[in-house]
Amino acid sequence: MSATQILLLAIAGIGSLAILSIISIAWRRGTDPPGIKTQDSAAVRQDLAAEDKADEDDSVTAYDVAELVSVDSAPTDPLVDRQEVDAETMGVTRRQFFNRGLLGVFGLFLAQFGIASLAFLWPRLKSGGFGSKVNVGKIEDLRIAALTADGRARPVFVSAAQAYVVPVQGSLDGSSFEGLPVVAGGMMALWQRCVHLGCRVPECESSQGFECPCHGSKYNFHGEYEDGPAPRNLDRFVVSLNDADELIIDTGDVIETARASFKTIEYPQGPSCI
Template sequence: MGIALSIAIPIIVVAAAIMLVAAARRRETMAAEGHLNRETRRRDRGRVAVDGEPVAGPTGREVERAAVVARQSAGTEVVEAVDASVEEWTPPHPEMVGVSRRQFLNRSTVAMMGFGLSGFGAACIAFLWPPFVTGFGADVNVGLVDDVKSRIKDENGFLYIPEGRAWVTEYPQAALQKAQNVYSAPELAGIESGLIALFQKCPHLGCRVPSCLTSQWFECPCHGSRYNQVGEKRGGPAPRGMDRFAMSVNSKGEFIIRTGTIIQGPPIGVNTTGQEPEGPSCLGGASH
């Protein structure tokens, strides 16, 4: 507190001195009186002498005072209007017209507002425009349906698509009628082509579910949940079957996985394919 006062007091004193000096200068200007030296003031008391003879007339100070009085009373004088001929107005050339300070400020304000509104509008459009994404969250084109089935066979029944975090397996045509009674239209769009795309994450606690080539099932190593080749639950603590993606086949016959739409897996008890384990479990122990 003491330091602040010690700084503030000198600042206040200096500001007051500046205000007093400014007021004095203004008063001298209004009175039309300047700073005169001693010799000038002594000579000004008398009359102006020409060739040694004093000339009658007012002193310099009297002239200055008369000028002040005339200036102060000038506003009350009535000046008669002088007749003047009216000339036709000619617009100036655009290159000769300058920009006033007010015009500059007005145009600058309008320009800044325009830039601000443009930026806000661009931000709104960018927010509403669908984002351009690839990989997980977007549509993943796996290829022609026949080519995908061939790749599944080459991978011993399980094709993994890393950019979509998806497993793709074949759906047996013999089970299609049962599937139509269980699955939704976005799922059936892929199932009817003989393919199904499953989300790699276990619905129990989110572990990545690997395939088991010996049993031809999906088997979660975290807590032992098991699913058949189309992701229907066959054992373990999972609350449902493996989640799956919406699927479609385009006009070119290409299988599309819509990874932006995840559909919950079928409830416990759904077994449209009737597939049993084809060999030993990768986790050991019983297969069921």
Template sequence: MATPKDSSTRTPQEYEVLAGGGAEAAELARQGLSRRQLLRGVVGLTAGLVGIESIGAGLVFIYPTLVGAFGGKITLQPKASYPAAAPGEFDFDKGKGVFYEAQAKSYIMHLAPETPWVLSGSQFSDLADSENLVKDTDGSYWIAIYQRCVHLGCKFLFRNDCQSFKCPCHGSHYNVDGEWLSGPAPRSNDRFVIDVSGANVVVDTGKLNNTVQHPNDSTRLLQETAIQTKCD
């Protein structure tokens, strides 16, 4: 076993290395490492740090799904906190039919059983399922609409005076069920999976439906109303 070297006989460079100072290059030279070996070591260290950073980013992405934050399932308020409304009676300020939940970045829409749907039977139910409208036991329907306009990503707003959603950036216009009405948006609003089978409303913000196209005469669920056509 080698005898430890007396600290009094160490060179200043050796002391700096062992004490955590800034003379690492001197220690490398003492060990006889070449410039090429040094570069390889630096590259390896950099790659390792990049790998650690990538793992960290992945954990940040996964973590919300573990704690109920945006990106996973979010349990909201009891269903009774979201009273339903029929088209023409929605009131964002008074909490009738339309509600904003910041943690889910969504508008929770609760449409009353008397909502005058255009379609009926299996034609309606199949289309409603594909557009994430969920029927409750009382005959009302729920939908969680993502706040981001599908045109250029602005946050759109619900307009009581228009009884619909209007994007303040470029004027894309959407009905209370998220269907496109007018403007430059390439499709209807995106929406999340919503579950109302329990006591509370649950929105799965990890499951986004961004495939609902512009409605036509055979796929429109709600007719545009006179007040909506006059929305500036």
């Protein structure tokens, strides 16, 4: 099961738990004794006063009627006679219940939004996918695939890596790439994304380069900047060979290089495509 699937399951689980909690609270409120559910402080005070009155009526005798009348008719002090009602006796009011419910739903929404954002931004670390190391296969097979029938070099597009694998032509000494881990088995892996604004850059077979249809940036066969608004060379990935002589493209390790001070390959070698 992938990380995305696990996150989606987690979101669904959290959402279900929250809904169950809200339903549970609502059900509990619905089954409370009616006396508690609808009581407010004034009603509770009235009930308690009525009970006290009834008790006093039961114990009254013929001898203290006059005294009782005088006591009952005396003005009461609300500060002295006030009955304190605790929260448990009061219960949760309808307004409090809805406020808490709304807060719960809002909190649930925020939690789901946060988890979904994390899931979107989390790097895809699944082996073999973009963002991780991609095994492109035997280097010998790549060398064959990177040759046309008439013996010219051509890029091999690897969709899993979003990269063109190009055979290095000549020497890279003194270039922007010298000393960088961007060549393995005589191959480089150029990211297909234009460094100007991110369009996909197609190869141009006739000019032997890469030409961006969005704003006209042009790069030679090694991905060196040639023309247009692009600020640097095409980005490239770190590459290596494993023990089985297979080319590994590390798409999680991108190398940027400045516009080349001199070009390592001629461009264009024919008509441009744009």
